[in-house]
Amino acid sequence: MVHRLTWFEPQRGDDQLREFFITALMDLGASLILQDQSGRYLCITSLPPRWQLKEGIPPTDLSIFGSEIAVRLEELKAGLTSHGDRAELEVEAGDDTFFEFRCRLVEMADKKLHLITVVIDRTEDRRRERLLRALLREVSHRSKNLLAIIQSIASQTARHAGTLDMFLGKFRGRLHALSQSQDLITDSSWRGAYFRDLLKQQVDRYVQENADLVKVSGDNVLLTPNASLHIGLALHELVVNAVSHGDFLQRRIPIEVSCQRIEKPGGPEVKIVWVEPYGAREEIDSKSGRFGSTVLERVVPSSVNGVASHHLRDGEVRYELQFPLEIFD
Incomplete structure (x- = not known):
């Protein structure tokens, strides 16, 4: 027997077909209600657990779903008058x-x-839709923050670059460092990035063959997305300055980097220390206005609500940054 897009064997008994359809509806998680034109209930299958049939009481919209839903269903059904008419209603139960x-x-x-x-x-x-909307809002928020960081990098780089080539070289390097940090954040489902992963990115890019000359100790702290972006940028500046202006590679004296989680009465904090030895290198005033110093002393600490110090003296370049650690739930 064929009816539109439905086919079944004519000799198949009603009992088998009934069992098939009821089982299929249960698997689909759908409930089916059949009423005659007067509204009398003829059949109900797989009623959701939150609604119960009352023993001894003929089922109606009111007895099953309550007055509020029953009124809305009555209005909906009243608008159906001809074969094929249909309507939909969503309710919060x-x-x-x-x-x-x-x-x-x-x-x-x-x-x-x-x-x-x-x-x-x-x-x-509906829960997935709400989650998706929340994620889209979060992506929009983070994208705006990222664009603001890029705008700041471009502005500061242009301010301290003497030529277009110098600007492009520095800007591309900083933008790449930002994108690498962003990759770590994305891979962690936006939880953030670990400090050692951020450091390894910069070491692998600039001193991969001499990675043993950058030694790290302390805690491998998981940083928030915002902190990850800015700490990654600070590490980029420190590594690039060490390779470009330092002599640790020639002298084979390692750079010491530490990251410590410190418990404070007001909450945990992170302290990052970079100690780079230098010998014959000409001392450069760390407050001379170079963008590297601007990032290390102003941009990064202000972005993570921390404090920083950056000095070149006593045979070493020393950078310290301390800031509150946001706790993940």
């Missing part, structure tokens, strides 16, 4: 649950109109 009612008027084999209502649990769909 309490406890942050959502159900969709799909009503359709159909003509059965006896030429009489019947009302079929399919009830579908949409709770998980």
Whole structure:
């Protein structure tokens, strides 16, 4: 027997077909309600657990779903008058649950109109939609923050670059450092990045063959996305300055880098210390206005609500940064 897009063997018994459809509806998580044109209930399958049939009471929209939903269903069904008419209704049933009612008027084999209502649990769909909207808002927020950081880098680089080539070289390097940190943040599902991973990125790029000359100790702290971007940028500046202006490679004296989590009465803090030995290198005033110093002494500490010091004296370049550690739930 063929009816539109449905086919089944004519000799198949009603009991088998009924069992098949009821089982399929249960697997689909849908409930099916069949009513005659007067609204009398003829069949109910797989009613959601939150609604119960009351023993000894004929089922109605009111007895099953309560007055509020029953009134809305009555209005919805009243608008269905001809074969094929359909309408949908979504209700919040309490406890942050959502159900969709799909009503359709159909003509059965006896030429009489019947009302079929399919009830579908949409709770998980709505939760996913809310999560997606929240994620999109978060992506938008983080994108704006990232663009603001890039704008600041471009502005500061231009301010301290003497030529276009110098600007492009420095800007590309800083932008690449930012993108590397962003990759770590994305890989962690936006939780942030670990300090040692941020340091390793810069060491691998600039002194990969001499990675043993950058020694790290202390705690491998997980930093927030904002802190990760700015700490990554600070490490980029420190490594580039050491390679460009220092002599640790020639002297084979390692740079010592430490990261410590410090418990404070007001909450945990992170202290990062960079100690780079130097010998014959000409001392450069760390407050001379170079962008590297601007990043290390102003941009990074202000962005993580911390304090920093950057000195070249007593045979070493010393950079210290201390800031509050945001705790992850």
